[in-house]
Amino acid sequence: MRHDAQGTRSDHNGAGDRALPRLRSHPLLGNLAGDAAASLVVFLVAVPLSMGIAVASGAPLVAGIIAAIAGGIVVASFGGSAVQVSGPAAGLTIIVADLVHTYGWGVTCLITVLAGCVQVALGTFRIARAALAISPAVIHGMLAGVGATIAIAQAHVVLGGSPHSSTLANLIGIPGQLADSHTAAVAVGAVTIGIMLLWPRLPDLGVLRLNRVPAALVAVTAATAIAAAGQWQVERVSLPDSLAQAWSGPALPSADQVHGVAIGVAAVAMVASVESLLCAIAMDRLHDGRRVRLDRELAGQGAGNIVSGAFGGLPVAGVVVRGTANVRAGARTPLACVLHGVWILVFVALFAPFVELIPMAALAGLLVFIGLKMVNLSHVDNLRRHHEASVYLTTLGGVVVLGLLEGVLVGFGLALLVSLRRLTRLTVLTEAANGRWHVVVQGSLTFLGVPRVTQALRTVPVGAHVDLDLNVDFMDHAAFESIHAWRVDHERTGGQVDIDEVHENWYERSSAQAAPNAKTPPRSPARWWAPWGMRPSYDREAPASGLLLAGANEYHASTARRMRSLLTRLAHRQNPKALFITCADSRVVPNVITASGPGDLFTLRNIGNLVPRRDQEGTDDSVGAAIEYAVDVLEVPSIVVCGHSHCGAMKALLDGAHQAPDDEHLRQLRSWLRHGRASLARTGGAAPDESAGPDTMRTLAQYNVVRQLENLLTYPAVRHRYDAGSLELTGMYFDLETARMSVLDEARGEFVAVAAEPVPGQRAAGDPEQRHRSPT
Structure with missing residues (x-):
């Protein structure tokens, strides 16, 4: 099991999750x-x-x-x-x-x-x-x-x-x-x-290879x-x-x-x-x-x-x-x-x-x-x-x-040309709720995107309270002047503008150098999706408790006020759209990779996103309890099992950790991993030194998702509603290196990439019709 702790090192070196030969200690003749x-x-x-x-x-x-x-x-x-x-x-x-x-x-x-x-x-x-x-x-x-x-x-x-x-x-x-x-x-x-x-393709004949x-x-x-x-x-x-x-x-x-x-x-x-x-x-x-x-x-x-x-x-x-x-x-x-x-x-x-x-x-x-x-056609994929x-x-x-x-x-x-197109790619989304307008600008904000942003901002009524989120990786001076001029004009006519910058604080730096003439200063970037170590305002050397308190302070300063009305409505009843079963891996954040918020997901996390069969000896009651509560009490319409790349549990299975001799060291972890034996069997259970490269790791993680979907049907509550057509089962896979989600296409028997399109409920700037995509 020691290899699990080395997962980060393996990912950093880019060689997948298998053990790598060490070269440091070898002189020329060593x-x-x-x-x-x-x-x-x-x-x-x-x-x-x-x-x-x-x-x-x-x-x-x-x-x-x-x-x-x-x-x-x-x-x-x-x-x-x-x-x-x-x-x-x-x-x-x-x-x-x-x-x-x-x-x-x-x-x-x-x-x-x-x-x-x-x-x-x-x-x-x-x-x-x-x-x-x-x-x-x-x-x-x-x-x-x-x-x-x-x-x-x-x-x-x-x-x-x-x-x-x-x-x-x-x-x-x-x-x-x-x-x-x-x-x-x-x-x-x-x-x-x-x-x-x-x-x-010749088979391995043991000694005679x-x-x-x-x-x-x-x-x-x-x-x-x-x-x-x-x-x-x-x-x-x-x-x-x-x-x-x-x-x-x-x-x-x-x-x-x-x-x-x-x-x-x-x-x-x-x-x-x-x-x-x-x-x-x-x-x-x-x-x-x-x-x-x-x-x-x-x-x-x-x-x-x-x-x-x-x-x-x-x-x-x-x-x-x-x-x-x-x-x-x-x-x-x-x-x-x-x-x-x-x-x-x-x-x-x-x-x-x-x-x-x-x-x-x-x-x-x-x-x-x-x-x-x-x-090599794999390069095309x-x-x-x-x-x-x-x-x-x-x-x-x-x-x-x-x-x-x-x-x-x-x-x-x-x-x-493709790179230039990406530099000019810009998305502007507007939404009005409870008398407040929410405008989100995403992409690279250059002078080429100024007309589109200006058109969207002109749709905001005079005197409205506007939350402007600048989720941009670059902003040139022309874009800054356009947004700043609109902001000053909007506040002069009685409106209020709150600006959040998720990436770099381009607007804040520019407004500090110019004469802002604005009533409300821009707020510090929220960076809600970034880890603590990537935020300049956080002390990386602080203990975990200190980082947690810093995060809570930032939440209270920038987010709690916005969420208060929403959570007040959710306080007495939850109505999640899905039971989301995924790995406990710290790099997988369900609400980030699904762009969901409070009340959307009923989340179950464990090592390896495993669902023990209900009839299997040693079944974990906590998993069964979560499934029964989500299906029978909350009546979720969907269950999602989401695996991911570079999974330490899959690495441990390939290393044979579930077959290690019983002793007190990591005993419970080894016992839990035995629930993944059926997934491992689909890959042939080969030893890591022979086949546990990135392709094998990915294959096992995806097979594991399919197997857990099958295991869900051993629970009577799931089987009953699934057969009745009131519950759908979905398999998903998250690739850490590309930050991309894939969904299981049962007809094709493979995971296909989720298209990056506007989600239902979002409205593109200047477009009165909503753009829809198939639900994930």
């Missing part, structure tokens, strides 16, 4: 055995991938090997990440292929060297973080477009043909390629793709063995007799090529830098040791590109697949990455004849699989929550249809 073992695993992954990327780039095959050696030895020696593995990257394939086709291989090597110099300069001047300003939607869309382009082009090689010069021509030509006569190359490619698909062997190595080895045994006539890998003979060195461009070479240098440097830095940050999520030093990592990547280009290798960048394999195999220091480069050098020098048995179609099949994997899926899809389509740089520019332009 994990020699683990690093050596990991280096062998990464070596086995890197060799076929490096050659495949060289093929897709139109470069000499040995260029991929040289880049893998430089990325392993040089980047790891000078870079700032403890576990990142660098080498030839698929994201650079289209750029390199175009450069080779336009300028030749020698000039491309020079471009790689110059791009490395640019990276070293960027790292030296400590501006690595500027590369992270590019929207992740553009980056993921670019990589997906590159993956689609690679897969479409290499599909022709798998089918026994040759790719065309453009992606559209390759796409159009695939049906004809399928209709042509098939050769042995088709069988080799099919075997490679089939093994890549099936190998990771075949799926731990890299799928790429197995696929290429098997395809090579089958082709050799059948004596198939297929094109095979061709290597020079020695690496010394392979060196072709950078070549100078002609005078008319200088401009294009400069653009190529900028493109390689930008893409390689952004991909490497994003990969390094992703690797940090897999451990809790020293964080990556981005500027040093960028300089190390530049040094690797200088060496790789000078020796006739491809550009290098951080690679997620190899870095992930490195950490999972036990790497803890940069020594693992250095050794993997040494193994590649030794292997090619001593075992080149074995490499030359590999069919080219096997490498093409490997590239088809890798390219399709780069089109994640980006859709932030309304950036259009940027991802536009960038993807632009890269495929127009080319890499053109597609990235189109995607970047759309990302800027």
Whole structure:
């Protein structure tokens, strides 16, 4: 159960809720055995991938090997990440292929060297973080477009043909390629793709864990063995007799090529830098040791590109697949990455004849699989929550249809437009009750939103008492002057204006600098939803009792007066709209995530939002009592079970805490968690070291919601009213990282995002009709 207390640390590191390997205590040789073992695993992954990327780039095959050696030895020696593995990257394939086709291989090597110099300069001047300003939607869309382009082009090689010069021509030509006569190359490619698909899905056989062997190595080895045994006539890998003979060195461009070479240098440097830095940050999520030093990592990547280009290798960048394999195999220091480069050098020098048995179609099949994997549709779901899926899809389509740089520019332009639209997004809501007007302004309040705010404020009658809530994250001077002028004018005619600022006190600061001429000063920001530690007026070092008293004082000063009339009506009877069952987790606040107030929710909270079956031995009477009271006495029309991400109870279930030996330490907690065994069974009950990543945690938390809804029906009162149609059961899920709610769609069998639309009862400014949404 100790792991539950570490949930905050795990969330901070971004690696989900599973235990992370610790790196702090390892000097360079402090994990020699683990690093050596990991280096062998990464070596086995890197060799076929490096050659495949060289093929897709139109470069000499040995260029991929040289880049893998430089990325392993040089980047790891000078870079700032403890576990990142660098080498030839698929994201650079289209750029390199175009450069080779336009300028030749020698000039491309020079471009790689110059791009490395640019990276070293960027790292030296400590501006690595500027590369992270590019929207992740553009980056993921670019990589997906590159993956689609690679897969479409290499599909022709798998089918026994040759790719065309453009992606559209390759796409159009695939049906004809399928209709042509098939050769042995088709069988080799099919075997490679089939093994890549099936190998990771092999069951765990205990000691014999075949799926731990890299799928790429197995696929290429098997395809090579089958082709050799059948004596198939297929094109095979061709290597020079020695690496010394392979060196072709950078070549100078002609005078008319200088401009294009400069653009190529900028493109390689930008893409390689952004991909490497994003990969390094992703690797940090897999451990809790020293964080990556981005500027040093960028300089190390530049040094690797200088060496790789000078020796006739491809550009290098951080690679997620190899870095992930490195950490999972036990790497803890940069020594693992250095050794993997040494193994590649030794292997090619001593075992080149074995490499030359590999069919080219096997490498093409490997590239088809890798390219399709780069089109990760899960990114679309994640980006859709932030309304950036259009940027991802536009960038993807632009890269495929127009080319890499053109597609990235189109995607970047759309990302800027989306950002500008968000900066101008503003919601103005007005409501009149008991002679008082309530106006809520939400969003970014700039001069573009002034007409809309002014129109809403003009609907307020002369002399009315107005509560103006400024829930804005920014206010410019034009907006301030507009609101302040209206306020002064309204108070001059006998009205009263109370201004609350929920976020930053933009209005208060501006009015303090100007001559306010207002009767009532603006009040301090309420910040009712923010934790104590984020409020500047609170002493973070104060004891909990002091913070509670400070909160009560703020409530009395800013909220109690408004709530008094409401609570007077509710004092003698409650009529909640729902029984809301959720976790006791302090980060989940039911009234905040449902925008509800006093009297709306009858709330039941416990660890893991569990509802023990009524017929289950050891049922908790407090849960049953709350259900019976809500259903039979209060006659709530709805019951909601709400789970959440990063749940400590779900983490404890995956850790097997409910199966721990009985003793006095956390005995009651272990007993309570046994009510979640049925939910755990739906995930297979796998051990955390094998599967308890963020996806498994989310799946278990959502399965748990469904299970508790089923358990509710074991209570006679719930079953009776549910069957009669007077009670509805709803499942919800709250994602802490995105602060988004999802609702269970029973027809689709999955949780879908709740749309951000005006709720019933709210009125948009200037709109006489109410806008409705389906109830949550």
